[in-house]
Amino acid sequence: MTFFWFIAAAVFEIAGCYTFWMWYKLDKSIYWLIPGVISLALFAWTLTLVESSFAGRAYAAYGGIYIVMSLAWAALVEKHLPSVWDGLGALLCIVGALIIFFSASQLHQSG
Template sequence: MQNLVVFFAAAFFEIAGCFAVWGWWRLDKSALWLIPGALCLGLFAWLLTLVNVDQAGRAYAIYGGIYIVASLAWLWAVESTRPDRWDMLGSAICLIGAAVILYGPRSG
């Protein structure tokens, strides 16, 4: 359960950091948006080191599925656009894949 909390926290900070750059570049926001954006991206990277997974690549693969779900939550909560059924189906497939990678039995 701790891994899931860390993965979702990392996703929030990555999306927030990237959105800050998006805001500066695409929405004509102040370049000052880049400061909290950089801090959020640094926090995201640090958070991923806290998950209880032995290999970085496996942690990133699991995170990918969670990132997709968190991105759609951001779409709805921050950008006021409700995900459609295809968004939901795709994110469910990704979460299933992430769960297989996270909880699958490992030899050795």
């Protein structure tokens, strides 16, 4: 379930932030900020549903998922395909997130 919550959190965070981008950078209506703030609140709540002993560790592991989901958002919503370098960077971040996530679960089981 943890990866589900990470993915849900990323969607809420990116969507919420994107509404601010639309308002400020794309001259969309200020009313876009209303669903944006709601989405950001859902993001914060969703991250609390992740099983972790420490918030910082959950946020660190989430970072890798966020990066991959941001690149997917760019491709799907903004129609901007990531470069090979984007993909390589995302892969490195996912490896780091997996190390943090699985080492945390090992520490939790042995502690």
